[in-house]
Amino acid sequence: xxxxxxxxxxxxxxxxxxxxxxxxxxxxxxxxxxxxxxxxxxxxxxxxxxxxxxxxxxxxxxxxxxxxxxxxxxxxxxxxxxxxxxxxxxxxxxxxxxxxxxxxxxxxxxxxxxxxxxxxxxxxxxxxxxxxxxxxxxxxxxxxxxxxxxxxxxxxxxxxxxxxxxxxxxxxxxxxxxxxxxx
Amino acid sequence: xxxxxxxxxxxxxxxxxxxxxxxxxxxxxxxxxxxxxxxxxxxxxxxxxxxxxxxxxxxxxxxxxxxxxxxxxxxxxxxxxxxxxxxxxxxxxxxxxxxxxxxxxxxxxxxxxxxxxxxxxxxxxxxxxxxxxxxxxxxxxxxxxxxxxxxxxxxxxxxxxxxxxxxxxxxxxxxxxxxxxxxxxxxxxxxxxxxxxxxxxxxxxxxxxxxxxxxxxxxxxxxxxxxxxxxxxxxxxxxxxxxxxxxxxxxxxxxxxxxxxxxxxxxxxxxxxxxxxxxxxxxxxxxxxxxx
Numbered sequence: 001x002x003x004x005x006x007x008x009x010x011x012x013x014x015x016x017x018x019x020x021x022x023x024x025x026x027x028x029x030x031x032x033x034x035x036x037x038x039x040x041x042x043x044x045x046x047x048x049x050x051x052x053x054x055x056x057x058x059x060x061x062x063x064x065x066x067x068x069x070x071x072x073x074x075x076x077x078x079x080x081x082x083x084x085x086x087x088x089x090x091x092x093x094x095x096x097x098x099x100x101x102x103x104x105x106x107x108x109x110x111x112x113x114x115x116x117x118x119x120x121x122x123x124x125x126x127x128x129x130x131x132x133x134x135x136x137x138x139x140x141x142x143x144x145x146x147x148x149x150x151x152x153x154x155x156x157x158x159x160x161x162x163x164x165x166x167x168x169x170x171x172x173x174x175x176x177x178x179x180x181x182x183x
Numbered sequence: 184x185x186x187x188x189x190x191x192x193x194x195x196x197x198x199x200x201x202x203x204x205x206x207x208x209x210x211x212x213x214x215x216x217x218x219x220x221x222x223x224x225x226x227x228x229x230x231x232x233x234x235x236x237x238x239x240x241x242x243x244x245x246x247x248x249x250x251x252x253x254x255x256x257x258x259x260x261x262x263x264x265x266x267x268x269x270x271x272x273x274x275x276x277x278x279x280x281x282x283x284x285x286x287x288x289x290x291x292x293x294x295x296x297x298x299x300x301x302x303x304x305x306x307x308x309x310x311x312x313x314x315x316x317x318x319x320x321x322x323x324x325x326x327x328x329x330x331x332x333x334x335x336x337x338x339x340x341x342x343x344x345x346x347x348x349x350x351x352x353x354x355x356x357x358x359x360x361x362x363x364x365x366x367x368x369x370x371x372x373x374x375x376x377x378x379x380x381x382x383x384x385x386x387x388x389x390x391x392x393x394x395x396x397x398x399x400x401x402x403x404x405x406x407x408x409x410x411x412x413x414x415x416x417x418x419x420x421x422x423x424x425x426x427x428x429x430x431x432x433x434x435x436x437x438x439x440x441x442x443x444x445x446x447x448x449x450x451x452x453x454x455x456x457x458x459x460x461x462x463x464x465x466x467x468x469x470x471x472x473x474x475x
Contacts, residue, residue, distance in 0.1 A: 002310045008264050097334040098269040099223035100322065100462055102415050102427070104212075105268045107275060159208040161219075166208050 010048075015056065017043045026068075034068030055088040055112040076127040086116030086153065095162035104161045116156070116167070122147040132181070139180045149173040213416055213423040215454075218244040221417060221466065222456045223327050223336025228463035229320075229362040231341045232297040238336060239288040240327045241466045245419050247452045248468055253329035255289045256280035261300045261313070270324040270335050280326060293340055297323045303345035312345050318408070318461045319397045320362075339462040344398050351398065355405055358396055362461040365391035365412065370455065374472040377448045385414050385428075385455050386438035387465070392430070395461060408432055410459040414439050417454040420446030420473075432460065445473050 019041030026034045041063070043056035062085045069078040091114040094107035127141040146152075153167035212219070222241040230236050242249035258280055260273035273279045283289045298304045302321035303312040315321060322337035341361050344352040368386045375381050392410045399406050411432040416423050421444050428439035445451070453469040 002305055005309050005311045008311055097220045099334055100337040157208060160210045160212050164208050
């Protein structure tokens with residue numbers, strides 16, 4: 001159990017990544033441009049020869065991104081949809097009390113045996129350009145991120161005794177308006 | 184080119200901060216809303232391998248102290264460097280436990296291999312010694328199962344300095360004084376009104392925070408340090424302003440206070456658990472009448 005001197009940290013781990021991506025593009029069809037990409041991948045690690053293979057911390061089995069834009073006269077409209085498998089996480093399956101510190105400590109399940117919930121976000125953007133004077137032009141725009149207001153989980157959080165769990169979530173629906181002036 | 188997205192950035196930052204606060208879970212343990220182990224106490228607080236030590240547990244429940252006897256066991260599994268909990272994951276398996284019985288308190292001799300399994304001694308060969316804690320100590324885990332809870336106490340074991348130069352290690356052996364559990368001055372509370380703020384004060388004798396010899400690895404010398412103290416407050420009801428109060432090792436204070444907002448009328452119980460930085464523990468149970 002005690003490692004030999006200077007061998008507490010060694011580089012004996014191995015990793016493997018397999019994946020494929022399918023992409024379709026639309027360019028200039030009635031003012032519409034866009035692309036659709038689907039990725040299927042699996043990324044694993046083996047920390048030492050004696051240990052089992054596990055999922056990599058950022059493994060995402062499925063990833064789908066669709067982006068589209070439409071431009072007509074001074075108007076530009078755009079949208080994006082992202083869907084992805086949640087990242088692997090090592091879940092806490094229990095806890096014990098550590099009397100030395102007075103705090104609870106987690107009993108963990110299998111390394112990266114669980115996953116965060118799937119990620120989904122839809123974003124929209126609209127822009128209206130206009131001429132000001134001479135070479136000066138302007139544009140007003142509105143962006144709406146996470147249009148559905150989905151509470152995407154970014155991390156698992158626990159109560160002090162690990163009896164309750166929840167998720168740290170990302171941005172809620174966020175609308176941003178702006179004015180751009182350029183010369 | 185001139186751009187003006189400052190307001191947009193401010194909105195995004197504010198929304199991000201608020202979002203991060205939304206899902207906070209209860210991070211406090213001061214109010215006893217279910218049976219819970221508050222401390223596992225070893226007496227003496229520090230001993231050499233083979234010496235007898237008496238172990239007891241402080242267990243609280245919403246209706247007062249729990250008297251059910253814990254099931255005791257030594258864990259003999261050292262913690263590998265790849266784990267970051269206080270004890271090895273193997274201590275959760277019955278196969279690495281040495282049963283000591285089911286008693287309110289149990290007396291057992293510390294395993295003779297303690298300094299090898301949990302301390303700085305290494306088996307023959309060029310092995311890496313285990314790391315001491317911040318106070319230079321090594322600990323034998325003792326498990327107490329009670330009220331559907333698993334608790335581990337860490338019983339400090341006196342080991343030789345394995346990595347120090349010979350004269351320093353010899354000096355340490357001669358001068359190091361084993362830790363003693365601190366003591367708490369008695370706390371008595373008169374009946375308190377319901378829904379009122381009550382100041383709680385805990386104090387301990389000046390000698391409870393002991394001075395001790397510490398081997399400073401960088402300078403390879405012995406220095407004298409003083410124990411830091413940390414007092415945890417618990418109550419069966421109401422609200423406590425803080426979960427714990429601390430006195431650092433450079434501070435000389437021997438008392439700490441907090442505010443307890445009393446619950447509705449009826450009997451209540453408070454627990455005070457005092458820990459020193461070498462693993463010593465003292466506890467006190469205070470029964471309080473909350474009456475108009």
